[in-house]
Amino acid sequence: MRALSRRAETALSYGFALLLGAALVLLTFPADFLLPQAGSPWAPQGDAAQHAIAQRYFLGDAWRWPPLAVRNLIPPEGLNIAFADGIPLLALPLKAMRGVLPEGFHGIGLWYGIAWLLQPVAAVWCLRGTGERRVLPAIAVALAASAMPAFINRYGHAALTGHFTLLVALGLYLRLVRASSAARWAVAVGAAVATLLVHPYLGAMVLALLGAVPATLLLRRDRRWIGAAVGVAVAAGAVGGTMAAFGYLGAAGDGGYGDFALNLLSPVWPHRSWILGALAAREIDATGHGGWEGYNWLGAGLLAGILAxxxxxxxxxxxxxxxxxxxxxxxxxxxxxxxxxxxxxGERIVLDLGEAPGFLQQFRASGRFFWPVGLALLVGTVALLARLPRFGTAAVLLLALLQFADAAPNRAAIRDWAQARHAWTVDAPALRALLAEADRLTLLPTWPCVAKPDTLGDHARQLQVLSLAAERPVPANTMYVARWRGERPRCTDAATLATPLAPGELRLILPGARDQALATMPGATALCVPVGELLACRLGR
Known part of the structure; x- marks a missing residue:
């Protein structure tokens, strides 16, 4: 009878978490956001557009080696979709299924649904690793985890909504410290590799959490730390091998470690808090780069739980x-x-240690590394409070309800973002017709040539044109990337403009390159026509 009761508790715990996650997905994200198709009447925006473009080009390209390579973007080198945050873990199976997917489909919206569905489920699994297996604490941790502000606030960057991977890693830590086995370490290795293929930042955090296993065992003077250290080494080797095989190694970015850091007040700075939000109208920032990447408000419920x-x-x-x-x-x-x-x-730098070592420059948005800390605080707080006699379960349910209510402004913000329908700032119908007849697209200015500050809005126009081109997809000469190999891409537009148009080429000139194109491009006056604010140039028009 007791075994049946345990099975029922397990089913109820995970069942609630699944229903909660599904309800939040349905209430937050529209169907055409989760399952997009070509021909959309609204324009994707910002980083989300970048990610969708990368996935669409990847799904439309042939299988290559390394597996994440796309040759029809930025030829001849091509693009690794990991450098445009294309979520390889999802993109690879979608590419295998592309024959049954709608035209122009991409999985960026779908990933939001997956992450929001799995966040409360992973929280329940993690809590059970502490030994707490009752239904009411499971309900509490599912509610509270789905309401963690740093998790909700990742809209615009799909891959980084994958906080459930951190809860899985914390759950693995708890189980491996208690009783390790080859099978469990195999799961841990798989989880580390899979998380890398979601996003390298998350992959680094998962490896750090797994590294806590031998550290804890060593400090307990438990000889099993040696085997655990071997397990971590295998996980790190598997991640490194995957990076080498999938083309991650040798990538560089803009640097700037610390530009987007954690402010010491961020965990208690109640921006977008339903209860205390009036005290903090914006993110706290001392670096001059805005506080969004370092946003780590823990939530009123979790802070009350820590105090309790x-x-x-x-x-x-x-x-x-x-x-x-x-x-x-x-x-x-x-x-x-x-x-x-x-x-x-607050708004001041209180300690400046100078330039950071070069390897840290890869972690420009360093404030993200606090995410595992917030989740560990949540799981630990629920586990400790739930064990208090008489009122422990009531306390954790109160904590969870307070946390969930406090996150209402954040949920409203991401819902509004997902449901926003921005008009195209380029003539989408005309460009779709032109792209349908083109063999390749040359878009100018290219990404390295867009001057900063971008007063003409050419970066946004680039993403919109590439979003249209990606619906087929039409091979294109440029792309906005977060990482690249070797030196930062240089501006070579002058040489491109001096080259005559080729058969099948569609050359689209954005406002920032218009004057230069009319002055230097062979045949510009005869071969180019206005399409809204753009010039469309091709042979035989």
């Missing part, structure tokens, strides 16, 4: 910290990494 643990269960909290000392050290290290070498408190 400190008052009602201080001894148990200290014991838990000692028992998981390796995890504490890893989380402290991630916090330091998030804070960066330029430590901001």
């Amino acid at each position: 643990v400190a008052v009602l269960a201080p001894r148990q909290a200290v014991q838990a910290l000692r028992r998981h000392a390796g995890l504490v050290l890893v989380l402290f290290g991630l916090t330091l990494l998030a804070v960066s070498f330029r430590v901001g408190a």
Whole structure:
């Protein structure tokens, strides 16, 4: 009878989490956002457009080696979709299924649905790793995890909504510390590789959390730390091997470690809090780059829960910290990494340690590294409060309801973003007709040539034109990328403009290159016609 009861508790716990996740997906994201097709009457925006373009080109290209290579973008080198945040973990199976997908489909919207569905499920799984398997605490952690502000606030960057991967890694840590096995380490290795293929930032965080296993065992003087260290080494080797095979290695970005760091006040700065939001009208920022990447408000429910643990269960909290000392050290290290070498408190830099080592420059948005800390605080707080006699379960349910209510403004913001229907700023019907007849697209200015500040809006126009071209997709000469190999791409538009048009080429000139094109491009006056603010140039028009 007891075994049946445990099975029922498990089913109810995961069942609630699944229903919660599904309900949030349906209430937040429209169907045409989750399952897009070609011919959309509205224009994608910002980074979300970049990610969708990369996936569409990848799905429309032949299979290549390395597996993430796209040859019909930025020839002759091509593009690795990981450098445009194309979510390879989803893009690879979608490419295998492309024969049954609608024309122009991409999985960026779908990934939001997957992440929001799995966030509460992964939280339940993680909590059960602490030994807490009752239904009411599971309901509480599912509600609270789905309402973590740093998770909700990732709209515009689909891959980074995958916070469920961090909850999976925390759950693996809890299970591996208790009883490791080859099978569990195999799962951990697979989870690390899979998370890398979601986003490298998340992959680095997962490896750090797995590294806490041997650290904790070593500090407990448990000889199993040697085997755990081997397991972490295998996981790191598998991630490194995947990076080498899939073309990640040798990538560089703009640098700027610390530009988008964690402000010391961010965890308690209640921007977009339903309860305390009136105290913080915007993100806190000391670097001059805005506080969005460092946004880590923990939520009113979690902060109240932490305070309750400190008052009602201080001894148990200290014991838990000692028992998981390796995890504490890893989380402290991630916090330091998030804070960066330029430590901001409020609107001031209170400590500047100078230039960071070169390898840290890859982590420009260092504030993200606090995400595992917030999730660990949530799971630990729920586990400790739930064990209090008499009112423990009531306390965690109250915590969860408070957290969920407090996140209402964040949920409204992402819902409004997902349901926004921005008009095209280019003539989409005319460009679709031109692209349907083109063998390749030359878009000018190219991404490296768009001057900053971009007063003409050519970067946004680029993304819109490429979004239209990606619906087929038409081979294109440029793309906005987050990473690249070797030196930063240089501006070579002058040489391109001096080259005569080729048969089948559609050359689209954005406002920023119009004067130069009319002055230097052979046959520009005869071969180019206005299409809204653009010039469309081709032979035989």
